[in-house]
Amino acid sequence: MNSPLLQVNNVSLDYEDTSGNTKCRITVVKQISFSLAQSERCMLLGASGSGKSTLLKAIGGYIKPARGDIILDGKPILGPGPDRVMMFQEFDQLLPWHTVLGNVIFALEVSGKARGSQARDKARAAISKVKLERVAENYPHQLSGGMKQRVALARALAMEPQILLMDEPFAALDALTRTQMQEELLQLWESLRLTLIFVTHSIREALTLGSRILILSPHPGRLQADIESAPTKETMIHDILFGDHSSEVNSDDR
Amino acid sequence: MTDKIYDLEVITPDQVVEQMPLPLWQRIYEKASLRRLLILVTLLIIWQSYSTWLNNSLLFPSASETMAALFDGLRSGILVDRILTSLGVLLLGYAVGIFIAIIMAVIAMTSKLGRDLLTTLTAMFNPLPAIALLPVAMLWIGLGTGSLVFVLAHSVLWSFSLNTLAGFDGVSPTLRMVGRNYGLKGLPYVIHILIPAAFPSILTGLRLGWAFAWRTLIAAELVFGVSAGSGGLGWYIYENKNQLEIASVFAGLSSVIMIGLVVEYLVFRVIEAKTVRRWGMSI
Numbered sequence: 080m081n082s083p084l085l086q087v088n089n090v091s092l093d094y095e096d097t098s099g100n101t102k103c104r105i106t107v108v109k110q111i112s113f114s115l116a117q118s119e120r121c122m123l124l125g126a127s128g129s130g131k132s133t134l135l136k137a138i139g140g141y142i143k144p145a146r147g148d149i150i151l152d153g154k155p156i157l158g159p160g161p162d163r164v165m166m167f168q169e170f171d172q173l174l175p176w177h178t179v180l181g182n183v184i185f186a187l188e189v190s191g192k193a194r195g196s197q198a199r200d201k202a203r204a205a206i207s208k209v210k211l212e213r214v215a216e217n218y219p220h221q222l223s224g225g226m227k228q229r230v231a232l233a234r235a236l237a238m239e240p241q242i243l244l245m246d247e248p249f250a251a252l253d254a255l256t257r258t259q260m261q262e263e264l265l266q267l268w269e270s271l272r273l274t275l276i277f278v279t280h281s282i283r284e285a286l287t288l289g290s291r292i293l294i295l296s297p298h299p300g301r302l303q304a305d306i307e308s309a310p311t312k313e314t315m316i317h318d319i320l321f322g323d324h325s326s327e328v329n330s331d332d333r
Numbered sequence: 334m335t336d337k338i339y340d341l342e343v344i345t346p347d348q349v350v351e352q353m354p355l356p357l358w359q360r361i362y363e364k365a366s367l368r369r370l371l372i373l374v375t376l377l378i379i380w381q382s383y384s385t386w387l388n389n390s391l392l393f394p395s396a397s398e399t400m401a402a403l404f405d406g407l408r409s410g411i412l413v414d415r416i417l418t419s420l421g422v423l424l425l426g427y428a429v430g431i432f433i434a435i436i437m438a439v440i441a442m443t444s445k446l447g448r449d450l451l452t453t454l455t456a457m458f459n460p461l462p463a464i465a466l467l468p469v470a471m472l473w474i475g476l477g478t479g480s481l482v483f484v485l486a487h488s489v490l491w492s493f494s495l496n497t498l499a500g501f502d503g504v505s506p507t508l509r510m511v512g513r514n515y516g517l518k519g520l521p522y523v524i525h526i527l528i529p530a531a532f533p534s535i536l537t538g539l540r541l542g543w544a545f546a547w548r549t550l551i552a553a554e555l556v557f558g559v560s561a562g563s564g565g566l567g568w569y570i571y572e573n574k575n576q577l578e579i580a581s582v583f584a585g586l587s588s589v590i591m592i593g594l595v596v597e598y599l600v601f602r603v604i605e606a607k608t609v610r611r612w613g614m615s616i
Contacts, residue, residue: 136510139510159514159516160514160516161514161515161516165511167511169505169507171508174526175530175612175613175614176529176608176612176614189515189517191516220613
């Protein structure tokens with residue numbers, strides 16, 4: 080294997096609470112290390128409070144690690160940038176004042192990835208990848224939740240990021256649409272070989288989409304297990320996540 | 334315009350079980366513009382009949398006398414001149430106020446101290462009627478357009494900056510992160526993300542500011558009279574009252590109302606339809 084695309088070295092993430100008279104530092108993620116090769120589909124799986132979204136935001140550059148460092152392609156991550164495109168759970172991640180096509184073009188132009196007719200062509204290509212050509216000229220508020228997430232995916236694909244960071248992007252969708260989106264994402268991966276980091280709290284989603292699953296334990300978030308994904312591992316993951324208390328917490332596998 | 338195009342919500346022709354035209358009166362009644370026109374006409378009729386019955390054009394001129402005075406004023410060019418003077422000063426003061434307000438809102442966004450500065454100043458000056466500053470403005474700046482612009486800017490500034498700040502605050506964290514994801518920072522971030530995302534609030538602020546400025550201007554002109562040789566609409570009203578041309582006073586008042594309506598319907602409603610309504614961001 081070549082040198083890894085992404086290295087997370089002993090990263091701890093704190094957040095500071097100064098609302099009272101005391102300064103309180105709270106550790107959300109503690110000493111996590113892992114590295115990621117090109118084209119891996121890495122799932123961050125954990126319950127609420129395991130810091131999986133926080134870790135994703137740190138890779139996105141929105142949060143500076145309190146300790147440790149995150150290195151992408153040999154360079155430390157200092158802030159957000161278009162080489163790591165985030166896709167969110169919320170439907171409002173599209174800019175409501177741009178059309179579907181406009182959203183993709185805006186992303187390309189403003190980040191300096193493409194200009195003018197080149198941006199337009201790239202945007203059209205990305206929109207056809209998610210099969211939304213017929214709504215290209217519509218505004219986001221006219222679309223259903225599933226369509227909005229597909230536009231967000233198209234926008235992310237058009238940016239050709241080194242890593243696509245997905246923060247529970249399908250969690251707010253209905254079950255049918257979610258399954259469909261998962262299949263489409265896998266098909267896209269087959270043709271594009273993207274590198275993915277995908278946050279989820281659903282064991283089934285992690286098994287469906289991932290090539291590798293990182294399991295985080297909560298309070299504070301620590302790396303509990305790092306396993307290859309395989310359908311046979313569902314019970315194993317269940318045991319890691321819930322141990323003997325599986326009756327206390329529901330896996331919330333909608 | 335706001336049609337959703339969900340896959341599952343497309344209606345096929347064989348789902349339509351009944352289709353028939355609405356009765357004429359119902360079609361008329363369903364149109365908001367026609368309903369409003371009806372109210373307006375009714376008010377005009379009441380005005381005309383009451384004034385005819387009163388028969389005292391010195392105290393209460395009729396609608397027809399007012400219209401005649403209005404056309405006289407427009408034809409002779411005096412009223413047009415007065416209106417243009419008022420609008421010129423108004424636009425200048427409005428623009429100055431909004432420019433300062435945007436700067437203040439951006440400063441308020443950058444630090445806690447800046448935010449407290451804006452909220453404290455707004456809490457202090459928002460309840461103060463701008464017109465109350467006119468004597469001081471005249472003392473500082475002198476008689477002339479400068480004082481009017483000062484007072485107008487003051488009338489726009491606080492409500493507009495408060496609305497803009499509230500709009501910026503309301504921009505969703507997701508949109509902020511999306512903007513920063515593309516490497517946007519500083520002024521480009523404000524222009525490409527914050528301002529459009531806050532546009533519903535900004536538009537409300539523009540409307541409120543306009544209404545405050547318009548009222549302040551007419552009041553200032555009534556008190557202040559002629560500035561730099563030519564008076565505005567407020568002065569036109571005051572002058573005609575002194576000459577007991579009450580029909581012309583009413584004509585001046587009607588102009589104030591009509592300009593307000595024109596700006597609301599031809600400027601703000603159009604902006605609203607082309608922006609926030611089209612984007613599905615209605616307030």
